[in-house]
Amino acid sequence: MKKTRPERRQGAAVVRGDLVPESTHDQRLLDRRGPADWLHMDPWRVLRIQAEFVEGFGQLAELPQAVTVFGSARTPADTPEYEMGVELGRKLAGAGYAVITGGGPGCMEAANRGTAEAGGVSVGLGIELPFEQSMNEYVDLGIEFRYFFVRKTMFVKYSCGFVTLPGGFGTLDELFEALTLVQTGKVTSFPVVLMGTGFWGGLLDWIKTTLVETGKISPRDVDLIHLTDDVDEAVKIIVDADRRHGRQRDEERRATANAVGDAE
Template sequence: MSDDGIPQQGRGYRKGPVLLRGNQIPLETTDQRLLASGESAAWVHSDPWRVLRIQSEFVEGFGALAEIGPAVSVFGSARTKPDHPDYGHAETVGRLLVESGYAVITGGGPGIMEAANKGARAAGGVSIGLGIELPFEQGVNEYVNLGINFRYFFARKTMFVKYAQGFIVMPGGFGTFDELFEAITLVQTHKVTGFPLVLFGSEYWGGLLDWVRTAVLDRGMISEADLDLLYLTDDPAEAVSHVMRRGEALADEARALAEKQHAAVEPA
C-alpha cells in the first residue's frame, strides 16, 4: 500500500517513487502528519521543504528576467570604494553597455556591483541586481531598478548565465573568481553556447593569466584554444566593444552550424 492508500505490487512501503522497507517504514502516513494538530514547525527547515524554496527561486528569477532583452553580467568586488579607479571604470562600463543596447546584471551589492548599476541607471537602462543573503553584506544597492534576492548561490548563478550574452569581470575576490571560473568551465565544456568573457585590469589579472599560460598549459591541463576564451583589457570602451564583436561572431557561427545541421537532415 502506498502512502496515499493506493495498492502497490511488491514488498515494502511506497511513498511516491520512494521505496521503504524494514525499520524505514513510518509509523504514520503523510496525511496523518499533515492533519495532526500541535506539530512542531521544524519541518519547514527540512531538505524536502528546501526543494520547494529552491524551486520558487528559479520560478521568480525566470519570471522577472524573461523579458529583459540582451544583457551583460558585470562581476567584481563588493569591497571597492567609490574613490577607487576600478569603481569609476565599472561605472563607465555600465553606462557604455546600456548605450550599446544591453541591460546590466550584477550581484546587486556595493563596490564594483554598485558602480556598474549606477552607470546603467544613469544611462536610462535596465539595471539588474541579483542579491544573495549573506550575514556580512548589505542588501541590493540603490541603483538597481530590477532586483531579486536569492537564498541559494546556485540559483543566482543560473540567472547570471541564462540571461547574459557576455561577462565583464572586474577585479574582485573569491566570489568573483568563483563566478569567472564557473563561466569559463561552462564554455570550455560546451555546457552552454559560447559567450564573450572579458577580464578588466591587466595589472590585476596579468599574474593569473601568466600562471595559466605556463603552469596550467605546460602540464596539459588546458589547451591553447582555451586561452582564447578570455580577453584582457584596461579600457572600458574596448571591454564593451569586445563583448559586441565576439557576441556577433559567436552568433554567426551558431547560425552557420544550425544551417549546416538543417541541410544535413533535409531529404535529397
C-alpha cells in the same frame, strides 16, 4: 544613539531583530552535522529551490540582451576601479545591453550606476549572506536569492557574456565557473573579459605557464580569456561575439527551414 537591529534579507523577505537566524539557507542546506532531521527537511527544500528558479525565470525572461558584470563589493567609490565600472556600465547600456550584477556595493554598484545613468536596464541579483549587504540604489530590477547555485544559473542563462572587474574570492568563483562552462561547451559564443591588466595579469601569467605547461589545460583554453584596461575594447569584444552568435543562429534557422522544405 538609536540602536541598530540586525537585519537579513531572505529571498523576498526581510527579517530583523530576534527573527534573524544564526545561519543562512545555504549553510543549512550544506550542513550534514547534527541529528538526522535533515533527511526529512531536504525534500521540502526542493520546493523552495524550485520556487526560486521559477521567480528568477519569470522576472528575467523578458530582459533585453544582457551582460553580467562581476567585481568586488569592497571597492571604494573614489577609486579608478569604481570609475572603470561606471564607464563600463554606461557604454554597455549605450550599446543596447542590460547590465546584471550581484546588486551589492563596490564594483557592482559602479556598473549598475553607469547603466542607470545612461538610461539602460540595471539589474541586481542579490544573495542572503551571514553579513548584511543591501541592494544598491542604482538597481531597476532586483531579485533576492537564498541559494548561490540558483543565482549563478540566472547570471549565465540571461547573459551573452561576462566582464570581470577586480575582486576577491566571490569574483574568482564566478570567473572560473564561467570559464569552466565555456571550456566544456555548456555555453557557447560566450566571451569572458577581465578588466585591469595590473590586477589580473599575474593570474593570467600563472594560467599560461603553470596550468598550460603542466597539461592541466590546453593552450587554446587561454584564448577563452580576454584581458584589457580599455572599456571600449571590452564592449567591442562582447558586441562582436554577440553578432557572430546571431549570425550562427540565423544560419541554423535557414538550414532547418531548407531541410524541412526539402523533406516536403
